[in-house]
Amino acid sequence: MLILNPLEASERSVLVGYAVAVLTVAAAFAALLLMQTRWQASAPVSLLLAAVIVTTWLAGTKPGALATALAILAFTYYYVGLTGLSGNAPIQAIRLLSFTTLACYVVWITATERGAAESLRRAHDGLQRTNEALRLENMERRRTEEQLRLSEAKFRALTESASAAIFIRHGDRISYANPAASAITGYSFEELRAMSFSDTGHPDFQNLLRARALARQKGELVPVRYELKIVTKAGEERWLGFTEGVFEFQGTPAVVSIAFDITERQRAEEALRKSERLLREAEELGHTGSWEHDLVSGRIVNTPENHRLFFGDDDSKGARLEDYVDAVHPDDRAYLTARREKLLAEGGPRDIEFRVIWPDGSVHVLFGLATIVRDRSGQPVRAYGTNIDITERKRAEEAVRDSRQLLDLVLATLPVGVAVTDRAGDIVLANEASKRPRYGRCPADRRA
CATH class of the missing domain: 3.30.450.20 (PAS domain)
Structure with missing residues (x-):
């Protein structure tokens, strides 16, 4: 399949228009010769003007001008060259001038009508395209509104059934809070809307929240995940884990914060840290x-x-x-x-x-x-x-063994008897010298 670019197509259209001019004038002149030969009729003006009109209407002004020039040549040739009426020059000049004027007028009228018809057609086409564009735009707008309505319905169904607290805020002001946010903080939605987001935080974290809100407004990067401590309406301290993102809400940039209550996890981690610290101290001791x-x-x-x-x-x-x-x-x-x-x-x-x-x-x-x-x-x-x-x-065990061995050695070398008794008077330790008869009963006898 041959595909032409717009420039080649335009050049081909011009050539076709000029070809139409040549062919229509040639056809008119041939018909004129045929009529003059067979029926001795003479209608050069009508046939040649018809060729000019057809060319101008079909191909445009420039091919019409070419057809006019060719028609003038054909008209001159017919009256001067074929009919032999060249002797009456003034009359021929008047005829030629009249034909030329009439041909130019026909070209102008035909071109004007063709241009008007083309303008009307373009206007009609443009109006149709405009109407179609408006219809499509209207359909797209209705589809967008329907999608927006469904999206908002899904958003509310999701947020209102979520167990996590969801805040949407512009700057530091809260624009939306789901029921879970009210349940965790203890504040109603109306109360939260009247508060700034930093007011929900523990006093130790409020300056940090304000600084992050200001940094985000300046376009600076801030952490998207963080943990902070809040104070509920009842005065209870709770820990929340936040994940944040920026999106467009009600036509303006907003921040969505999704928070989970991690109070029990924080308490468990604190208990674990305390247990590990006690274990470490116990192991060290x-x-x-x-x-x-x-x-x-x-x-x-x-x-x-x-x-x-x-x-x-x-x-x-x-x-x-x-x-x-x-x-x-x-x-x-x-x-x-x-x-x-x-x-x-x-x-x-x-x-x-x-x-x-x-x-x-x-x-x-x-x-x-x-x-x-x-x-x-x-x-x-x-x-x-x-x-x-x-x-x-x-x-210590080695020292005790060494001490016992030393004690046994000392007791064994003493020439006198040595005996050690407990509180009941029983001998629990005695050397060999103490077992001799002159010292009375030996430790074995006493124990018996």
């Missing part, structure tokens, strides 16, 4: 640490005190299981590894005592208790437990 090891991912979670039990103040270690194995005393490492593998494979004693060496070279004795969690197939997936530093207890 008791030199006890807790740990958890995900056997699938390899992730290890430590309390700060458990990390300190293995590595002291070195924070660069503790992310890998190998760090803990390397911290164990070389003499206890194989024993600890074997106990761990046995516990993972088939169970067994959960408690173990071992030594660790801190980065500063000091040796510490730990007592650990581990628990293995298995999946339904019996495969171990998680381990957790506690460790306690018993270094001081071990040192």
